[in-house]
Amino acid sequence: MSDKLIMFHGFNQEEALGLLKMIKANLAEPREVAFCMTTENNLDWKIRDLIADVTEEHAYMMKMEDDRAASARESESGE
Secondary structure, eight states, X not given: OOOEEEEEOSOOHHHHHHHHHHHXXXXXXXXXXXXXXXXXXXXXXOHHHHHHHHHHHHHHHHHHHHHHHHHHHHHHHTO
16 A cells, blocks of 8 residues: 545535545546545644554555455355
8 A cells, every 4th residue: 555645625525525536537546545635633733644644544444445345255155
């Protein structure tokens, strides 16, 4: 997993989701990129800390997604 990250600032949720979909549609490996929005809380963070937090959370979410997919495949195959 790389540390690729795109941060949105100043967009409402609808705008950010639209941009996210557009960007992911144009990436060769969209799962490699983490996305986040600025919040009242994280605006004061050091960028290094924000990148670490978001990429760690992204890696966890990708693992959970992979685990769910593997579980679904096992259920379908009767294992």
